[in-house]
Amino acid sequence: MNILYVASEARPFIASGGLADVAGALPKQLCKDGHDARVVLPLYSLIDPKLREGLREICNFYVSVGWRSVYCGVLEGKIDGVTYYLLDNEDYFKRSFPDGIYGEYDKCEQFAFFSRAVLEMISHIDWQPQVINCNDWQTALVPVYLQLFYKGQPLFENIKSVFTIHNIAYQGQFGFEVLDNIVGIPVYYTGLMTFDGCVNLMKAAFETADKITTVSLSYAREIVDSDVLSYGLNRLLATKQYKLTGFVNGIDVEELNPETDKLIAKNYSKDDISGKRECKKALLSETGLTDGDEPLIGMVGRFSIDKGHKLIKEVFDQMVADGCKFAILGTGEKEYENFYRDMAARYPGKVFAGIRFDNGLARRIYAGADMFLMPSLSEPCGLAQLISLRYGTIPIVHEVGGLKDTIKEGLEGGNGFVFNITTSEELQKAVRRAHELYGDRENWEKLMKYDMTIDNSWGKSAELYEGLYKELAG
Numbered sequence: 147m148n149i150l151y152v153a154s155e156a157r158p159f160i161a162s163g164g165l166a167d168v169a170g171a172l173p174k175q176l177c178k179d180g181h182d183a184r185v186v187l188p189l190y191s192l193i194d195p196k197l198r199e200g201l202r203e204i205c206n207f208y209v210s211v212g213w214r215s216v217y218c219g220v221l222e223g224k225i226d227g228v229t230y231y232l233l234d235n236e237d238y239f240k241r242s243f244p245d246g247i248y249g250e251y252d253k254c255e256q257f258a259f260f261s262r263a264v265l266e267m268i269s270h271i272d273w274q275p276q277v278i279n280c281n282d283w284q285t286a287l288v289p290v291y292l293q294l295f296y297k298g299q300p301l302f303e304n305i306k307s308v309f310t311i312h313n314i315a316y317q318g319q320f321g322f323e324v325l326d327n328i329v330g331i332p333v334y335y336t337g338l339m340t341f342d343g344c345v346n347l348m349k350a351a352f353e354t355a356d357k358i359t360t361v362s363l364s365y366a367r368e369i370v371d372s373d374v375l376s377y378g379l380n381r382l383l384a385t386k387q388y389k390l391t392g393f394v395n396g397i398d399v400e401e402l403n404p405e406t407d408k409l410i411a412k413n414y415s416k417d418d419i420s421g422k423r424e425c426k427k428a429l430l431s432e433t434g435l436t437d438g439d440e441p442l443i444g445m446v447g448r449f450s451i452d453k454g455h456k457l458i459k460e461v462f463d464q465m466v467a468d469g470c471k472f473a474i475l476g477t478g479e480k481e482y483e484n485f486y487r488d489m490a491a492r493y494p495g496k497v498f499a500g501i502r503f504d505n506g507l508a509r510r511i512y513a514g515a516d517m518f519l520m521p522s523l524s525e526p527c528g529l530a531q532l533i534s535l536r537y538g539t540i541p542i543v544h545e546v547g548g549l550k551d552t553i554k555e556g557l558e559g560g561n562g563f564v565f566n567i568t569t570s571e572e573l574q575k576a577v578r579r580a581h582e583l584y585g586d587r588e589n590w591e592k593l594m595k596y597d598m599t600i601d602n603s604w605g606k607s608a609e610l611y612e613g614l615y616k617e618l619a620g
């Protein structure tokens with residue numbers, strides 16, 4: 147099948163979060179399975195010049211943005227069997243992006259342009275998709291434009307659309323003024339385009355896409371059931387359940403492989419985990435923590451309230467008093483950045499806080515830590531817990547979304563530690579349970595080895611997407 151995967155970020159070109167991992171890995175797997183899956187994304191000036199060199203311009207055309215007509219160039223390249231299209235307009239994507247790729251004052255216009263350009267591109271290249279899979283609010287206008295402006299044309303008549311939610315917290319909400327002038331949708335479609343008093347691009351995608359998916363089955367349920375977890379969109383999603391489903395993400399098991407990973411201190415496998423001990427030693431020394439047998443808890447990711455940092459903050463001192471050490475890496479809300487900096491200063495040798503992005507160190511934390519803490523209040527899928535399993539680092543999680551679908555506690559089939567009442571006391575109890583088992587070397591190692599055998603590769607999930615695409619294409 148021909149599938150066009152539309153995303154605002156994709157590895158290896160550009161990445162700010164989990165979406166880039168999915169957009170980098172799922173199309174690759176679909177191609178391995180015999181499909182022609184292609185990826186389209188903006189040509190940001192931030193993209194590594196070395197990757198850009200490998201692209202060649204194949205065509206250009208003009209795209210309507212509101213009442214204006216603007217240039218779009220299409221560059222094409224092939225990596226690992228996957229064809230990538232990068233859409234070029236320097237006005238929109240040649241920026242210094244001080245706050246990441248989504249912090250721009252004109253983000254609505256940037257992605258209205260991108261979404262419209264994706265559809266225009268289809269009539270300018272000699273390849274047509276049967277299904278277009280869009281992702282998150284940045285590409286939410288693709289199914290909307292497809293339905294309103296393109297379906298009448300023979301080339302587009304049979305193209306089906308899938309909209310995937312990676313995080314419903316970001317819906318693409320804007321004032322009414324963008325509708326006509328920037329999004330280019332006549333005001334008589336106001337009903338379609340708005341929700342709770344503002345333009346809401348994700349909502350419009352829910353209305354127009356042929357299918358809606360999200361990145362775990364539990365999250366698919368939670369966003370229908372809970373106004374908190376759906377940020378208010380549950381009222382609408384309840385009426386779209388007939389076309390909503392959830393498939394848990396996989397991870398790229400070739401790149402994320404403790405047996406071959408070049409970023410970690412020593413390679414190891416489930417049959418010989420001795421290298422993991424060396425990874426821990428090396429990590430302790432790299433992060434300035436004291437050597438010793440105490441459990442080392444790793445944390446990597448975005449510091450925001452929905453990732454459960456408030457719970458951690460409440461019991462942090464006690465966890466350190468219990469004898470846990472921490473290797474923490476990430477960026478996010480200032481409150482938590484400052485908190486972890488303070489903790490590192492208060493507990494030298496016991497707590498390390500790296501307030502930055504650092505792929506290499508992230509990998510060494512996955513490999514070198516004993517446990518990985520992820521008490522998210524909301525988690526559409528979560529990739530870090532899957533990476534931890536792969537590296538034999540035992541996850542401690544809050545039972546929500548994708549964490550609920552991938553981590554279980556207990557002797558039968560258990561692979562980590564889970565708490566389900568959202569309080570810091572319960573979090574602390576889960577850490578204490580992990581600590582207790584950690585003291586029982588034999589059973590702890592058994593658990594580590596078991597976790598390393600769990601298959602979280604893309605194979606199974608890609609099959610689910612394939613089934614959905616086939617159903618749509620008939």
Ligand code: GLC
Nearest residue numbers: 164165312361526527528529
């Ligand atoms: C978002 C979600 C995360 C998910 C990722 C990829 O970043 O917050 O839970 O794993 O998207 O789908």
